[in-house]
Amino acid sequence: MRIALDAMGSDDAPSSEVAGAVAAVEADSGLHVMLVGDEKALAGPLGGFPCRDRIAVVHAPERIVPSDAPASVLRRRPRSSISVGLGLQAAGEADAFVSAGSTGAVMAASLLLLRPLRGVDRPALATLFPTDGGLTLVADIGANIDCKPHQLVQFARLGAVYMQDLQGMRAPRVGLLNVGTEAEKGTEVLQAAYRLLAGSDLNFVGNIEGRDILKHACDVLVCDGFTGNILLKFYESVAAFMIRKLAPGLEGIGQREEVDDLLRDLDYAEYGGAPLLGVNGVTVICHGRSSPRAISAGIGVAVRAVRSGLVEHMARDLFDPGASGA
Amino acid sequence: MRIALDAMGSDDAPSSEVAGAVAAVEADSGLHVMLVGDEKALAGPLGGFPCRDRIAVVHAPERIVPSDAPASVLRRRPRSSISVGLGLQAAGEADAFVSAGSTGAVMAASLLLLRPLRGVDRPALATLFPTDGGLTLVADIGANIDCKPHQLVQFARLGAVYMQDLQGMRAPRVGLLNVGTEAEKGTEVLQAAYRLLAGSDLNFVGNIEGRDILKHACDVLVCDGFTGNILLKFYESVAAFMIRKLAPGLEGIGQREEVDDLLRDLDYAEYGGAPLLGVNGVTVICHGRSSPRAISAGIGVAVRAVRSGLVEHMARDLFDPGASGA
Numbered sequence: 001m002r003i004a005l006d007a008m009g010s011d012d013a014p015s016s017e018v019a020g021a022v023a024a025v026e027a028d029s030g031l032h033v034m035l036v037g038d039e040k041a042l043a044g045p046l047g048g049f050p051c052r053d054r055i056a057v058v059h060a061p062e063r064i065v066p067s068d069a070p071a072s073v074l075r076r077r078p079r080s081s082i083s084v085g086l087g088l089q090a091a092g093e094a095d096a097f098v099s100a101g102s103t104g105a106v107m108a109a110s111l112l113l114l115r116p117l118r119g120v121d122r123p124a125l126a127t128l129f130p131t132d133g134g135l136t137l138v139a140d141i142g143a144n145i146d147c148k149p150h151q152l153v154q155f156a157r158l159g160a161v162y163m164q165d166l167q168g169m170r171a172p173r174v175g176l177l178n179v180g181t182e183a184e185k186g187t188e189v190l191q192a193a194y195r196l197l198a199g200s201d202l203n204f205v206g207n208i209e210g211r212d213i214l215k216h217a218c219d220v221l222v223c224d225g226f227t228g229n230i231l232l233k234f235y236e237s238v239a240a241f242m243i244r245k246l247a248p249g250l251e252g253i254g255q256r257e258e259v260d261d262l263l264r265d266l267d268y269a270e271y272g273g274a275p276l277l278g279v280n281g282v283t284v285i286c287h288g289r290s291s292p293r294a295i296s297a298g299i300g301v302a303v304r305a306v307r308s309g310l311v312e313h314m315a316r317d318l319f320d321p322g323a324s325g326a
Numbered sequence: 327m328r329i330a331l332d333a334m335g336s337d338d339a340p341s342s343e344v345a346g347a348v349a350a351v352e353a354d355s356g357l358h359v360m361l362v363g364d365e366k367a368l369a370g371p372l373g374g375f376p377c378r379d380r381i382a383v384v385h386a387p388e389r390i391v392p393s394d395a396p397a398s399v400l401r402r403r404p405r406s407s408i409s410v411g412l413g414l415q416a417a418g419e420a421d422a423f424v425s426a427g428s429t430g431a432v433m434a435a436s437l438l439l440l441r442p443l444r445g446v447d448r449p450a451l452a453t454l455f456p457t458d459g460g461l462t463l464v465a466d467i468g469a470n471i472d473c474k475p476h477q478l479v480q481f482a483r484l485g486a487v488y489m490q491d492l493q494g495m496r497a498p499r500v501g502l503l504n505v506g507t508e509a510e511k512g513t514e515v516l517q518a519a520y521r522l523l524a525g526s527d528l529n530f531v532g533n534i535e536g537r538d539i540l541k542h543a544c545d546v547l548v549c550d551g552f553t554g555n556i557l558l559k560f561y562e563s564v565a566a567f568m569i570r571k572l573a574p575g576l577e578g579i580g581q582r583e584e585v586d587d588l589l590r591d592l593d594y595a596e597y598g599g600a601p602l603l604g605v606n607g608v609t610v611i612c613h614g615r616s617s618p619r620a621i622s623a624g625i626g627v628a629v630r631a632v633r634s635g636l637v638e639h640m641a642r643d644l645f646d647p648g649a650s651g652a
Contacts, residue, residue: 132570142505145505146513177556186471186552210556210560210562211560214560214564214567227552227553227556229536230505230553230556230557231556231560232536233535234537234561235536237536237539238561238564238568241457241540242564242565242568
């Protein structure tokens with residue numbers, strides 16, 4: 001198992017990436033990580049760690065700057081860590097690519113180098129929300145601002161296979177994020193998506209309202225990338241807000257542990273970033289503020305996706321709906 | 327000051343409404359409340375309270391049933407509490423209408439009986455979000471699923487006047503809910519709305535991401551009713567979810583008080599329901615689960631709206647933008 005890791009992506013690059021890669025190979029004896037980045041910048045952080053026989057450095061000296069349009073990165077920055085790292089996967093030298101770099105650039109380059117699966121118009125970015133009864137995969141969280149009804153159905157299908165393969169579910173419950181439970185609620189796009197989902201072989205449980213998300217009302221929550229992005233970022237900010245509100249009363253040791261548990265439960269870092277679903281390969285996008293633990297978790301997601309045969313299952317399910325079902 | 331209160335709207339009707347009306351008149355010696363509902367159902371709950379010289383009952387025997395389309399309520403249920411109560415305001419016998427009944431029915435009947443203000447395409451439903459630095463008015467939260475750019479600008483204008491009049495702000499900061507801060511982010515509708523807002527006399531502070539809402543990044547947050555509704559319902563559910571997560575460690579007295587304070591801070595009941603902005607009159611819609619305190623707070627919002635001259639200020643600002651500014 002060989003994972004190409006963008007070593008230059010996170011706010012703390014490359015130290016978060018180096019420490020995350022080391023933790024990942026220490027935890028998994030079958031894992032090799034290719035750290036893709038500036039070899040000079042990597043030498044220092046990497047020098048202090050053992051396990052280096054399963055961590056290789058692949059030189060990628062070019063920097064992406066904020067003014068680079070995401071879609072132009074492959075062409076304009078061919079020696080950037082994103083272009084080189086994804087190139088390793090496209091060439092079969094790596095099984096997956098993990099990056100905490102520009103989401104837009106990683107998505108655009110993944111689409112160009114890995115290509116979408118047959119039957120997928122636009123890949124979706126997905127992430128796991130911690131809820132009261134378990135994890136809910138939300139797709140899309142920002143790759144597609146506007147969506148057509150059949151694209152929402154594709155997200156549902158991709159998400160269901162993901163939850164089968166990576167969370168071991170038999171028939172993931174698919175919900176459609178909407179402003180009411182009735183079939184005729186929401187925009188015309190959502191009304192049409194509802195009809196398509198209700199007529200599909202998916203385990204569709206209907207519309208899910210904002211108040212029901214945290215009740216674990218479904219395993220795969222489908223929405224356009226605009227709504228999903230607003231919701232994700234809002235959720236990420238809520239825990240910190242509430243802890244600040246509660247802080248004055250939480251000074252004893254007992255409470256402090258509970259708060260730490262809660263924060264960990266709500267921490268995206270536990271869940272390993274956002275897989276890009278629907279490309280012919282494995283791309284996992286981590287948060288820009290990723291800690292070493294978040295990078296290591298992102299690598300873990302990529303490893304499980306490869307070992308489970310996620311991409312083959314998705315390809316088969318899109319070609320022959322229901323074939324990947326339990 | 328005469329407020330018409332729908333006595334049949336909430337899940338606990340009419341007892342929440344009766345108790346809320348009594349609390350409101352006890353707190354405000356200039357206030358008269360007309361309890362609009364079934365006089366037989368009201369006699370019992372009302373019998374036990376003093377202050378009845380300033381609480382009148384207006385008989386409205388007809389019940390709205392779930393199969394009534396919201397837009398048909400006025401025509402099909404002319405003797406319902408919503409039709410009668412809004413009729414009192416339309417006839418000048420009440421200064422405002424407050425209801426915890428069907429949001430759709432109250433909105434539709436308000437539009438028909440009160441009419442939109444000149445310059446308003448579609449009224450917006452708004453509500454206050456508690457944030458880290460104060461309250462943010464979010465508009466729309468569900469009246470308009472699809473919005474055009476100039477309608478979003480109308481929401482901004484209506485919301486800014488509301489925050490001036492009811493929260494005493496001089497130049498409320500207006501933000502546009504979006505997936506990034508740059509002007510070219512989001513849908514074409516949002517890009518066009520951004521340009522219109524940036525070119526207006528409003529105190530526009532740009533796009534606001536989901537993660538910045540609770541940082542009090544703006545005073546008026548503009549969005550379509552689909553996104554606003556999802557966000558509001560999600561936010562309402564978050565506090566309960568986090569308290570459940572924290573519960574095991576919050577058994578001591580000290581922490582319990584902090585939690586109670588937090589829950590009160592996050593409780594919609596504190597903020598008095600959702601004003602319908604842009605009609606030629608005052609309609610305040612309370613949560614279906616309203617407690618007496620929530621009903622009383624809703625009446626308080628209606629009273630402040632009438633006393634401040636909110637509707638006249640909105641009409642003037644829409645006719646002559648900037649006229650209501652400080």
